[in-house]
Amino acid sequence: MSITAIGAYDFPAKDVVGNFPAPLLYLGWDQHMMFCAPFAVPVPSAMRFGDLVTDLLPRLFGEHPDFSRIDWAKVQWFRSATLFSPDMDKSLAEQGFGHKSVLRFRTPGLEGLRGSFG
């Protein structure tokens, strides 16, 4: 839809990729809402998926008691709502992640603090 305005209306978008030090990635661990919302972090698109798992995720989610119980072989990964199988040696960009992409993961069997999804 076009905007209802009194005159010409053309302003730049504030959050284009060039305004950030690196493309923005959103990361959420499903059913673990002790972390109240998904995270937003600038992540170089050349980062290997495996590095993201070993370096970034513990930093973001490590404080949850479930984190150390994750069986990484069973984790289900989602790019937004799409289930996919990551290649740990390939980069984020090579697996379809760009600026403001969402990475969600599910850990079957782990349902948060006392099964509360928290």
Next chain:
Amino acid sequence: MDTRVNPKKPGLKERYAAMTRGLSWEPSYQPRDKVFPFDKYEGIRIHDWNAFADPFRLTVDAYWKYQGEKEKKLYAVIEAFAQNHGELGVTDARYINALKLFIQGVTPLEYYAHRGFAHLARQFGGDGLRLACLYQSADELRHQQTETHAMSVYNKYFHGMHESNHWFDNVWYLSVPKSFFEDAFSGGPFEFLTAVSFSFEYVLTNLLFVPFMSGAAHNGDMSTVTFGFSAQSDESRHMTLGIECIKFMLEQDPANVPIVQRWIDKWFWRGYRLLTLVAMMQDYMLPKRVMSWKEAWEMYAEANGGALFADLARYGIRLPKGWADACEGKHHISHQAWNTFYNYGAAAAFHTWVPETEEMKWLSQKYPDSFDKFYRPRLEHYAERAAQGKRFYNGTLPMLCTTCQIPMLFTEPGDPRWIAYRETQHDGDTYHFCSDHCREIFEHEPQKYVQSWLPVHQIYQGHCFSPDADPTQPGFDPLGEVLRFYKFNLDHDNMDFEGSEDQRNFREWGGGQDAKEGQL
């Protein structure tokens, strides 16, 4: 000698006519549309401006006289409250945090409302409506001032109030109320009226004022209560203006109905999302509870609002699109919001805490379908950690909804196990939302919302550092630098209530009510 004839004193109706329409004129040097350039472009068709009549028939002279009298009483009470150290008579120092949220997030909105209505008071083509907007503009300015004065006594003794204007313009959670109002007053005058007068003042205002003002009364805060009383008659006038304006637009032309309906859909949802902060305050921040958010929602939204929309059905207006989702959210949003502020308690200019055992019992009773199953375990986990000296603070910035700017904390309607994620594409970029309704608002006017000043993104873009900050220096601490830019008095304005200076001072000064008084 001629007998002097006293002219007959005019009646209320004649006085109103003389003091409003009688002071107006038709422009002759310039075409009307150049004098009032704003009142047509939104597509609202007005055939007869005179069909709008202020139900209060208020004239300027009566307005000033009446408000002046209220002002005198208000300032007498505020002064007495300060003289008698009324700030020590509130239930508990935790209560002050509700006032911090109010002065940070609500008071600046009064000023925004003042500006918005001043614009309308100039731009509407009809004098009756212009005048009603003029009064409301003056009311809102007065509310901004009187709220500031009513709470200023607390600023002398407690943290978290000293930079409230700077915080409103910069701090992450205050972008929620700020962007709400900027969205409203950057729309046209009729949209502003629908947003603020109808959706906010008429449909939702009780959910804002009742919790804060009854909360103040219940917790011994006579200064704030007195402000509430002095604003009450204004609020009822604003509510009446809200409903009269909607009816005026709907009665003027059937083509107005779909435009107004879309604004109602949008602004009901924007207002509801904004009230998340109030829901949290009501359930978690008042040591002595008034009623739960869920109860307030059922009474003021479901019952009263339901009747209102049944009444508007004769114009072809239906319930706002987000209504069912908003009603379902009553079980959850206060808990989800408090969890968020508990997470980011290091970056908020008020204190957070884990509710006491008795308070959790109250929450269980009030939220039988949600609290024990979903929210109690988090709070008990936090309490255990805090007891071990490891109070949980979330150190990574959250993903925000592009429209309401609230962190993506809301769950799927009907299924609180999952965070709700929505997204859309515009001009080669992806935009994210907390709900179908926030996404729909964006999709209708993407050109507007691509300009959103999202605090998390602004921090990463380097726009929330002080001028002397140097990110190239070794050891540069970005989050610490953001808090310095925020002008937080670290460890005093922010962090947990437990162990805070507010808590310690209040205790040492002998503040608080009798233990029995302070009970739920």
